Amino acid sequence: MNILVCITSVPDTTSKISFSDNDTKFVSAGITFIIGPYDDYALARAVELKEAAGSGNITVFHVGEADSEPVIRKALAIGADDAVRVNSVAKDGYFVADQIAAYAKTKSFDLILMGKESIDFNSGIVHGLVGELLGIPSISPVMKLNINGNEATMEKEIEGGKETLQASLPLVLGCQEPIAEWKIPSMRGIMSARTKPLQVIEPTSFSSGLEFEKYELPTPRTNCKMISDSQVEELVTLLKSEAKVI
Amino acid sequence: MSVLIFLETTDNQIKKSSLEALVYGRTIASRSGGSVTAVVAGNPSNLSEAASHGASSVMQISDSRFSQNDTQAFAEALSEAANQKSASLIVMAKSVFSDSIVPKLSSIWKAGAATNVVSLPESDANFSVKRSIFTGKAFEAMKLTSERKIVSIKKNAVAVSLAPAAGEVVAFQPSVSSKAFSIRTVSTEKATGEILLSDAEIVVSGGRGLKGPENWGLVTDLAKVLGAATGCSKPVSDLHWRPHHEHVGQTGIKVSPNLYIAIGISGAIQHVAGISSSKVIVAINKDPEAPIFKAATYGIVGDAFDVVPKLTQALRNSL
Ligand SMILES: Cc1cc2nc3c(=O)[nH]c(=O)nc-3n(C[C@H](O)[C@H](O)[C@H](O)COP(=O)(O)OP(=O)(O)OC[C@H]3O[C@@H](n4cnc5c(N)ncnc54)[C@H](O)[C@@H]3O)c2cc1C
Numbered sequence: 001m002n003i004l005v006c007i008t009s010v011p012d013t014t015s016k017i018s019f020s021d022n023d024t025k026f027v028s029a030g031i032t033f034i035i036g037p038y039d040d041y042a043l044a045r046a047v048e049l050k051e052a053a054g055s056g057n058i059t060v061f062h063v064g065e066a067d068s069e070p071v072i073r074k075a076l077a078i079g080a081d082d083a084v085r086v087n088s089v090a091k092d093g094y095f096v097a098d099q100i101a102a103y104a105k106t107k108s109f110d111l112i113l114m115g116k117e118s119i120d121f122n123s124g125i126v127h128g129l130v131g132e133l134l135g136i137p138s139i140s141p142v143m144k145l146n147i148n149g150n151e152a153t154m155e156k157e158i159e160g161g162k163e164t165l166q167a168s169l170p171l172v173l174g175c176q177e178p179i180a181e182w183k184i185p186s187m188r189g190i191m192s193a194r195t196k197p198l199q200v201i202e203p204t205s206f207s208s209g210l211e212f213e214k215y216e217l218p219t220p221r222t223n224c225k226m227i228s229d230s231q232v233e234e235l236v237t238l239l240k241s242e243a244k245v246i
Numbered sequence: 247m248s249v250l251i252f253l254e255t256t257d258n259q260i261k262k263s264s265l266e267a268l269v270y271g272r273t274i275a276s277r278s279g280g281s282v283t284a285v286v287a288g289n290p291s292n293l294s295e296a297a298s299h300g301a302s303s304v305m306q307i308s309d310s311r312f313s314q315n316d317t318q319a320f321a322e323a324l325s326e327a328a329n330q331k332s333a334s335l336i337v338m339a340k341s342v343f344s345d346s347i348v349p350k351l352s353s354i355w356k357a358g359a360a361t362n363v364v365s366l367p368e369s370d371a372n373f374s375v376k377r378s379i380f381t382g383k384a385f386e387a388m389k390l391t392s393e394r395k396i397v398s399i400k401k402n403a404v405a406v407s408l409a410p411a412a413g414e415v416v417a418f419q420p421s422v423s424s425k426a427f428s429i430r431t432v433s434t435e436k437a438t439g440e441i442l443l444s445d446a447e448i449v450v451s452g453g454r455g456l457k458g459p460e461n462w463g464l465v466t467d468l469a470k471v472l473g474a475a476t477g478c479s480k481p482v483s484d485l486h487w488r489p490h491h492e493h494v495g496q497t498g499i500k501v502s503p504n505l506y507i508a509i510g511i512s513g514a515i516q517h518v519a520g521i522s523s524s525k526v527i528v529a530i531n532k533d534p535e536a537p538i539f540k541a542a543t544y545g546i547v548g549d550a551f552d553v554v555p556k557l558t559q560a561l562r563n564s565l
Binding site for chain 1: 256315317318341342343345346348349350352353354357358359360361362374376377378379380381382383384385386387388389390391392395425428429430431432433434435436437438440442443444447448472484489490491493496497504505515516519522523525526527528529539540541542543544545546547548549552553556557560561564565
């Protein structure tokens with residue numbers, strides 16, 4: 001089985017976000033970048049599927065500049081076999097989907113896995129776009145994935161519950177927990193990742209219907225009003241007459 | 247600009263968040279005098295709300311295959327409906343279902359899409375909208391420059407108001423491709439009669455401070471009095487105390503209700519990211535130093551096992 005796992009490189013979830021240049025640039029100084037948490041789930045499941053099958057190949061795909069190579073190496077250490085980096089900033093979801101589809105067309109993948117969304121720009125459109133560009137079904141958010149021959153059985157989150165689905169490969173899946181547990185690379189994995197192939201390719205040309213203008217930070221909440229635990233009625237009054245939310 | 251709005255249903259009701267999408271679309275259409283068309287599948291019991299919230303017509307899909315919630319079929323149907331109505335904008339409420347429709351529709355209908363939108367566009371010509379990014383930690387202003395546009399809005403992006411329109415209901419039979427309905431649904435597990443997180447005006451959430459699933463009555467009783475949806479922190483769903491679809495936060499559902507009540511939740515940055523756009527946050531925690539109090543509007547330092555039943559009772563007496 002050939003699996004393509006698409007990963008983002010995003011600020012660690014504890015990061016404080018800030019902007020510079022009149023709120024047009026993200027300040028990356030002091031930020032630790034990680035594999036997107038949802039992508040990390042997808043990768044973990046890919047590794048498990050390959051182990052269970054006893055054969056196959058996992059390619060990690062990333063759109064980003066050279067400074068994201070540590071994140072790619074980490075994915076290789078977790079268990080991917082090789083990696084491709086498209087040498088460009090990830091302009092938007094359309095751009096990334098185009099790069100994935102252009103590459104996937106030159107290969108034959110049974111599964112294209114990624115997170116259900118990135119945790120930086122949260123567009124959540126890449127899996128759906130890739131499916132359309134390749135003319136194959138896409139499903140998201142997938143919480144369980146099992147493969148039997150050419151058939152995939154999946155659990156997908158729906159509002160207020162879940163659905164069990166079946167479809168034939170190839171598929172594009174947007175993943176989320178609990179599809180697998182995040183994996184921590186072993187020492188051996190880290191060593192072998194250094195020499196696994198990482199191919200750098202140039203982006204295909206592209207134009208998008210989106211134009212970035214500027215960033216904004218939310219206005220911080222004013223101080224929390226404390227209420228004594230023996231006066232919960234006061235909270236009810238505040239919610240009614242001050243906040244007017246009940 | 248003529249606008250098409252997708253009305254999602256749950257428990258045979260048009261969702262509240264979809265009515266917000268309708269108001270959002272209606273507001274844009276009224277600026278330039280365009281038409282407002284709603285698309286709905288099935289026969290929701292509150293269908294007349296489409297008219298009262300401003301739909302001049304409602305395209306109703308009766309094809310029973312659409313009860314399967316196949317996102318491909320819905321994307322194709324919405325594209326066809328938009329073409330019939332010469333709409334240049336499709337609006338829908340963000341949900342776990344519409345999240346998968348948007349990119350498919352974007353590709354099929356050849357439109358630029360903005361998801362997680364929290365504001366109305368500046369104008370038709372300058373279609374600049376604000377979206378929530380970094381999982382609630384920031385916003386970006388961005389412009390949709392494509393001729394056709396899709397917007398998926400977050401809860402509370404606009405206030406709901408009435409604006410009666412004709413709301414003429416017309417039957418709509420979409421001509422879907424062979425790609426639609428190619429995914430087989432084996433089984434569905436769905437809580438009925440439950441208020442959905444994405445649709446809730448009020449959310450009551452519990453964390454690890456509640457010690458175990460046997461204590462969840464505290465959360466559900468309070469939620470029932472308030473007509474609220476229930477949520478939880480990530481460890482709570484990881485421990486299977488609560489189902490995964492209740493997991494709120496950076497890697498779970500992002501909520502933006504009018505009122506969010508966090509009980510026994512420490513307020514880790516990943517949790518707060520998912521709730522930061524709530525209008526009012528109430529924190530109940532026994533630790534006065536818990537970071538949740540930095541994110542909260544109102545706080546009570548105390549034992550949840552003591553405070554929450556008292557609060558539920560006080561609300562019961564006063565609502
Ligand atoms: C990549 C990543 C992504 C993550 N994503 C998410 C996410 O999406 N959502 C999320 O929630 N977490 C997420 N987390 C986990 C997050 O870091 C915290 O571990 C988690 O939110 C803590 O959950 P909690 O507040 O329920 O538990 P704890 O941190 O254990 O807090 C329990 C709280 O309960 C209080 N308490 C205890 N007993 C009582 C009592 N009797 N009465 C009142 N209060 C009491 C304690 O004072 C404490 O503040 C993520 C972590 C990582 C690394």
